[in-house]
Amino acid sequence: MEPTAHSQQEASTASSMETAEDLASKLNAAVRNRNKEVVLELLEKGADVNSKAESGWTPLQSAVQADDECLVQLLLDKGACPHARKDNGGTAFIEAAVAGNKNILKLLLDCGVDINDHDDNGFTAFMEAAWYGNEEALRFLYSKGANVNLRRAVSEEKMKLHKGGATALMDACREGRFLVVKTLVQDMGADVNIRDNKDRNALIHALKKACAKERYESAVSIGHFLLDCSVDVNSKDECGKTALILAVEMQSPDLVKALLEKDEIDIDDADEEGNTALMVAVERNYFDIAKLLCEQGARTDVGNLIAVANRNRNRNMADLLRQYNAKFVPETLEDWEPNSKRWRDQLKNLHKMYRPMIGKLKTFQYFQQRIQHTSQGGIYLGLHGETEVAVRTSRSTEGDKEKKFFERCGNCKHLLKLFQFEKAKGYMYLCFPLWEKNLEEYLQEPKDHEDYKGALKMIFQAVRELHSLGFAHQDLHPGNFLIDLGGKIYLADFDNKRKSIEDRKELTNSDLEALSRLVLYVLTGGKKPLQQVSAEDLAADSPDYNEALDLVHCLASHDERGVEGLSKHPYFSSKQARFQFLKGIWNKIKDFRNRNTVFQDFNATERFPYPRWTKEIDKDVLKIMENPKKGMQFKYRDNVSELLRLIRNLDEHPDSRISDKIGDYSEYFLRLFPALTIYVYNSLRQNPKYSCFADIQDPSL
Template identity: 45%
Template structure:
């Protein structure tokens, strides 16, 4: 052992001074990181601590576990040392590698005076153990001073924390456990009942869960303490039929442990007897008293657990669904649900979304408080719009204990996950078309039913097991007034969603949402997409019908429909036999973008088409003549003179799409602005 550290441990201040004056290192550390100052604090020797500080001892030096001398002072509960270190610049909320502060250590060891002192000096009472993000994911950390006092049985410290210092009785650690669960953790805790009663008197949540999802009632039964079980059952809110993660209820545990008195207490307080093969368990344990008790309360003699192998429809949620289907859960009307992290599939502003079974069907269940205004908005909206096949299917509602459960058909993933997920084949243009078409239809139907969504973003657009798009989350929906101006909010959100989808989530939706309309429009490289986005962001006076128009937009046309459209326009009499005074030809020929279109056409094809009409060039370098060319080729392409060109240029529909990708949208807009729409295909045709 280092001579200086040994002198400190022995309390020999003269030798300590002598060693320091001869040049010994005042901050020397042992293998575990202990310094002379750490040791002096542990020994509670104020004089040596002051001497070491005067000789340059580092107040902030840490042991291997990250504990500073100030934290060690909290462990030993020495108020004078705590005061000294604070005067020298110690941070009252500093913590070691495990997240312990001096305040937590004082609570852990029951040092009431130290607790009071640190509280008066500004210690954070409800601070949880700080830990790394990786440890948080494992459920580590988050323990508070109140939990420490409860676990170690320090009733006096617990009382002061709750009554004087304002400790939050229901704050939870990173595994969701509160002080009540911690009071059960230590088998050596002799004051467990007193501590539990005190916590209950101060409103602690009685249905919180510990390891393996065990409730305080189940933990009380496992302790085989009749009095403790009585205490828990007398408290309002205790659910006698709650289960742990394996589906075991308090009654099932009591039967397993052959504790008849506890089983009787539970039966008297409404325990369900369909939670397992209770009589069978009692028979296997030769427990005649238990068998008699269970029969008196009506337990089934021939309990049959489900033997059918359940195979979920959902592949994404397969494992948790199988587990949920296999365990016992008390039903809430038609709903089977377990509010546990492993069954949570999404967060909401007021609760969460959990896996469940509604009337035997796989469900996504949104949980609200029973008086939630948002829940009522969602129910009203979804009931008005139930015939909308692009909205998520709504099964129904259930309520229990001030909670309202909204049950919907279960989907596989969000739009964001769909766009970025691993798959055998990458998404194609037709996939993006189908996503946007379904989304437009869903919002259009909402508007037709006098509702607006008001919260359109990728997290509220889901993909089901058949790859169908479903719009969800209507808790911010609003009923439209006479002006129907709120429709524009949905249209603007759709404009941003279009860019998000076609960019394959190149930018986050939040980034796109924050951009100005002009930047959104300029970010669209494809002219079809740019036209759609412009119409959504600037819908004009016809905004109420904008989605109906856009559902017939060329973006949703395939190559064959685009080709047919161009041929039909080229077949107009004023184009086929050019009438340069006609309005349609004047409008189409305004651009110079297609001035050299013939140079792009295959030379053999161009020659053959010109020769068909005699010597020299028959076609002019105008849009009108390009359309006439497309029409003429369509009329004759299957004839013998052109058959050898088919292998060269392929199908004309794809050929012209590749050569002139923006021609369709140009012609479409010209005709639309002229209100000349007879050649536009109907939405049903594609």
């Protein structure tokens, strides 16, 4: 095709001296102007078909946005990359769903794009089609295998801000696309009860912006439709507002009435500021809705409703409230300070807000009061009386089973215990003593010193206690070890992965393997994820390196001593106890003419780590020991028995010349021969005759 006079005029500015940047800018402009002739001329002049304009737009993406199938095909034929991304991570395929062009979507799919690919904000083509109400494109993508219930994937940083997690259904609800909502649910099986990262389901998204006049009718229609589809009516928005409160805010008596017909609705549930549906209706002067709520039994003894009605100069509202026993109450401020430092602000908010009491329990189950995720649901803050607690909610049948298990933990020092429980409307509320952080969070904190041994002692005792109850944990990760305000560690199992041991050795072995990784994770300060840490990450010059390495090996190799026996491993002994152990061995092995054979015969797998120890010890110390002031001269040999003999003699026959030279004996020898303790310990343990001497007596244990 010959270029027109108009196209020649547009292209005439592109001389041979133009830069690549100039050509790219003109190419993108020509695409946006849908001028095929100029596009061809610029490409012939060397313009890069994959060049990027402002915000990272490529010519192909601009052609898709312009909804020009011919240009899209042309650019693909000229080598345009269908996988190129804008600055926000968006692709031509995702843009095609915004435009809603099924033919362009097919063209790009044929180029091998991933139908579930998403941009940096987690939006897929399917989500965009739902957002913009492009039903034809939506059906096409569904027919090609798009994931209907995919949740918006976002970065870890955005996850911490509770962003992302929404589905295509939520997008359609949010934008008031009633026909798309019906299509997604009825024809494509969209799940109405999935929640985003702010704990909002499709119903909440439908009602969030429904106060706007142009969205009201569609929001009401979507709300009724979702209620007919058994949507969860107890979901909340990011401010703790329930669907009932949102329905009141949008001033929809029909929707309020439909919600109240649901048995599971809590008419007195309140948002994060303590406002119930009735309080919102009174505040906004919605008399008909307030009357409906009062007739359905809404509480009138919270929120000082009469004062609000009087402030609004609404005498009819005040009369209505008095008819339902509302009373004017002077406001008083109560100062309360929680014990918890970590959860102080959330607890103070909970304390001052109105919440319907569940027995003696006050709790608010929405994400800003949530302290931990589990596969069984969230763990939330609560106040049982004046006691700060962590609350787990479950159906009564499952709750009864959990309650029985936690009651068995009552006499255990390091298993999470049940503090109290409450029952209401078919639910069990299990209340636990509140913790400050989990093990992972503890390790990430800056510390003046690292008492990892103390933490591991408590971890081992917790696992030992669980095994003694007849259960293997099967999920020993840092998030399941909880630390209270006093630094005490407790083991929890909120995901219910524990299994009855019943002589099944593989279950306890699995716990031992997990414990070996956990030891490494703790000793390396949690610098690597649990599954990535290895023995190579241990610093060879760290305290107790040899004992720690041996402990990890014993756990990983399913040592027959189990957690019970390995809780007495030399790693857990103090330096003083280890030195006392070493100095006493030579005296204990009395009936063996050559004590050294004890170690040669029964530790064949491990050679004595200091075969030339007489060359490593301080020369003056060795000379004094070989030439005592009293007694005969003696020549020490390079074997383990003689080294133990020297340690014993040095301690039993102290010499001020030596103590002045090396200071504390135990510090000196354990620093000079760090692998000696574990070598002697394992040698004795493997010797049937002398294994009883391998027990290191440590009063601290």
